[in-house]
Amino acid sequence: MKKSPNFNGIANAYSWMEKLTFGKSLARCRLALLGDLLHSHNALVIGDGDGRFTARLLEANPAVLVDALDASPAMLRALVDNAGIRASRVRVHVADARLWEPLVPRLDLIATHFFLDCLTTNEVASLAKRLRVAARPDAKWVVSEFAIPEGAFGSIVARPLIMALYIAFAVLTGLRVFRLPDHRTALSQAGFMLAKQRRFLHGLLVSELWTIAPTSTVQQP
Ligand SMILES: C[S@@+](CC[C@H](N)C(=O)[O-])C[C@H]1O[C@@H](n2cnc3c(N)ncnc32)[C@H](O)[C@@H]1O
Structure with missing residues (x-):
């Protein structure tokens, strides 16, 4: 198991x-499917950084309780600050998601925005299996990610840009992942099903809503 990256210095x-770097595009991508999350009650938000998504979720959905998991205590402090008066509905967990076992097996919402790209495909697969065990049959998983679209834009712009981002994060945080994981295969194999997708910046950014596949049964990881 690799050492956890350290995002404290850039929180x-x-x-x-x-x-x-991206103007409002990442924010647009993170919030693109917020309207689908208004009836969730027990959310696990992993690697939300300074918590701008969590703040908007708490505001839009007055019933939701959030468990926020991050390896960076500084990011979690910023997340609680950004939650403001709604911070009483947030519980924080400082932990490496690659090792963490969900405590409450009643999750009806999982949110990972620009977080799965900090993991390898095998690590995403292992996390997805653990989360499937903790997820209710009506659970949703909202994912924002970078992507390399097919065609010239993908090879000339997206691929080098994503490599540059990985190098910057390696220098700033010690992250030791250098390619996007195949999160779609990992989530599908764990029993999730892609229900909705939106693309931004010519497909460089994707926002996805995953649900539990009708044929999925819980497998112990
Ligand atoms: C690239 S930032 C993304 C922040 C935010 N979600 C966004 O949309 O911009 C990745 C976040 O995940 C956290 N993180 C990275 N690897 C982690 C791991 N293995 N376990 C838990 N948190 C991790 C970092 O501390 C950081 O807060």
Whole structure:
């Protein structure tokens, strides 16, 4: 198991770093499917960084309780700050998601925005199996991710840009992953099913809603 990356040093700068590089596009992608999440009650938000998605979820869905998991205590502090008066509905867990066992087997929402790309395909597969065990049959999993679209834009723009981002995160945080995981295969094999997808920036960003596949049965990881 690799050492956890350390995002503490960039927690305060994270929001403006994002705006300088991608403007409002990442925010648009994260919030694209918020309207589908208004009836969830028990959410697990993994690697939400400074918590801008969590803040909007709490605001939009007054019934939701959030378990926020992150390896970075500084990111979790920023997440609680951003939640403001709604922070009483947030429980934080400082842990490496690659090792974490969900405590409450009643999840009806999982959210991972630009987090699965910190893991390898095998690590996403292992996490997805553990989350499937903890998920209710009506659970949703909302995913935002980078993608390399087919064609010239993918090979000339998206691929080098994503490599540059990985190198920057390797320097800034010690992240030791350098390629996007195949999260779709990992989630499908764990029993999730892609229900909805939206693309941004010519397919460089995707926002996806996954549900439990009708044929899926719980497998112990
Ligand atoms: C690239 S940032 C994404 C932040 C935010 N979700 C967004 O949409 O921009 C990745 C986040 O995941 C956390 N993280 C990375 N690897 C992790 C791991 N193995 N376990 C738990 N958290 C991790 C980092 O601390 C950071 O907060």
